[in-house]
Amino acid sequence: MRMRRKPWAEEEIKNNPHLVVPRPHEWKGKWHQFFNNTHPIHIEIGTGKGQFITEMAKAHPQVNFIGIELQTSVLGVALRKLIAARKNNxxxxxxxxxxxxxxxTDFFAPGEVERIYLNFSDPWPKRRHTKRRLTYRTFLDLYRKILTEKGEIHLKTDNEKFFEFSLNSFSDYGCRxxxxxxxxxxxxYMGNIMTEYEEKFAAQGMKIYRCEAIMP
Amino acid sequence: MRMRRKPWAEEEIKNNPHLVVPRPHEWKGKWHQFFNNTHPIHIEIGTGKGQFITEMAKAHPQVNFIGIELQTSVLGVALRKLIAARKNNxxxxxxxxxxxxxxxTDFFAPGEVERIYLNFSDPWPKRRHTKRRLTYRTFLDLYRKILTEKGEIHLKTDNEKFFEFSLNSFSDYGCRxxxxxxxxxxxxYMGNIMTEYEEKFAAQGMKIYRCEAIMP
Incomplete structure (x- = not known):
């Protein structure tokens, strides 16, 4: 995701270590302790501005959600969204x-995650970038290592080519x-929660593709 | 397929019992005898005007092809196409x-068929007609009964909704x-052989969807 730099993001992330966990490898295999319950753990890879993960967490209090995002400025926006949502405890x-x-696999133990969300991931359209797509088989290998048996990957995208690639990649991997x-x-489909991207695309009448893949 | 009635079709079909087999239930479990070889048997359901099955048979002499079509006039056109192709023995x-x-299942014994082709099948778009779609689960039950282990269904369509329905139906059935x-x-994809419909659609720049489903 491209976004203008947010100079405040670094500081706010540091000031909220209970929300943006600084050394997640220390929680590997212990996320249920972190959340202080035994609820299933769902993660979103590429959380972006955080609307999806925050709204999902609101809608599903019996599930623990972890949003993963590499870009500091983007994560800062997601953090502010999460802080705002937590105002009422x-x-x-x-x-x-x-x-x-x-x-x-540095942050999650085998079988620690029940579901992975991939929302509007970078489609990496060029053939030479195939391996960077988050549904490429090396990523599916990673997901399989941390997912429970019959763990699921839920994917949404506006990119038809990436969707087609992902369906084949899932199938070839043996996913149902x-x-x-x-x-x-x-x-x-009921209960859809939109990402920021999705709201914009949907308002323009663009089609959104979605599927669920169950690990073999 | 809608087509103007061909008054000659009935007669020509009767005159060519080696090409339009009149009592196929008598060959159930004996199609290898019919073809006088042990090559795999592929069938097309809804053969239409017969270009696909005839060209496939030309291109793959080591496979036996059986085209199934209910409408007499349409089948008459397919028959003439097949007769023309057989001119050079x-x-x-x-x-x-x-x-x-x-x-x-009246015409084929369990495991007698290795592959089924569904080309541009009627999408039956209305919800109340769902059960008529050739990828509805009751049809998959039929296909499973006659297909070999790991037998395949190869589907082509120009109808996105029918394609979406079929992917789900195959997946839900446990197909890979x-x-x-x-x-x-x-x-x-290499080696595609076009149906008459497909040639027309493709010339108009319409997208053709395709997939293969492997029986569980």
Missing amino acids: EVENCCLLRENANQL LKNITFDLHNSD | EVENCCLLRENANQL LKNITFDLHNSD
């Missing part, structure tokens, strides 16, 4: 990590696909 | 059936999906 089931998706839709906002 | 690996897809493409004619 709500949304205690959500935290953020300023980390890279390719190090997931579920709830495939080529037009989420005109589908039967 | 070629294409002895293809025959046609004037039958209904919902009676497949393969080679999903949202734009066949701009994809890497």
Whole structure:
């Protein structure tokens, strides 16, 4: 995600270590302790400005949500959104990590995560960048290592080519696909929570693709 | 497929019982005898005017092809196409059936068919007609009964909604999906043989969807 630099972000992230966890590898295998409950853990890779993860956490208090975003300025915006949502002592089931998706196994133990959300991930359209796509098989290997048995990946995108690539990548990996839709906002799917991108795209009448992949 | 009635079709079909097999249930479990070889058997459900099955038979002499089409006039056109192709003693690996897809198990023994082609099947867009779609689960049940282990269904369509429905239906049935493409004619897929419909659609720049489903 491209965004103008937010000079305040670094400071605010440092001042909120309970919300943007500074050394997540120390919580590897202990996230249930972190949240002080035994609820399932869902993570979002590429959390962006944080609307999805914050609203999901509000809507599903029986689930723990962890949003992962590498870019400091973007994460700063997500942090402010989370702080605002917590004003009424709500949304205690959500935290953020300023980390890279390719190090997931440093932060999560095998079987610690029940679901992964990929929302409007960079499609990396050029063929030579295939391996950077978050549904490329090396990433699926990472996801499999941290997911529970039958753990799920829920994907949304506006990019048809990335969606097509992802369906094939999931299938070739042996995942079972579920709830495939080529037009989420005109589908039967209930309970959709929109990202900031999605709101903008949907308002323009663009189609949103969505699917769920169950790990083999 | 809608087509003006061909008054000659009935007669020509009767005169060519080696090409349009009149009592296919008598060959159930004996199609390898019919073709006088042990090559795999591929069937097309809804053969239409017959270009696909005839050209496939030409291109793959080591496979036996059976085209199934219920409508007499349409089948008559397919028959003439097949007769023309056989002029040079070629294409002895293809025959046609004037039958209904919902009676497949009357004509084929368990495991007798290695692959099923569904090309531009009627999408039956209305929800109350869902059960008529050739990828509805009751049809998948039929296909499973006649397909070999790991037998495949290869589907092409220009109808996005039918494609979306089919991907879900295959997945929900436990099929593994393969080679999903949202734009066949701009994809890497090699060796595509076009149906009459497909030629027309492709010339208009319409997208063709394609996938392969492997039976569980």
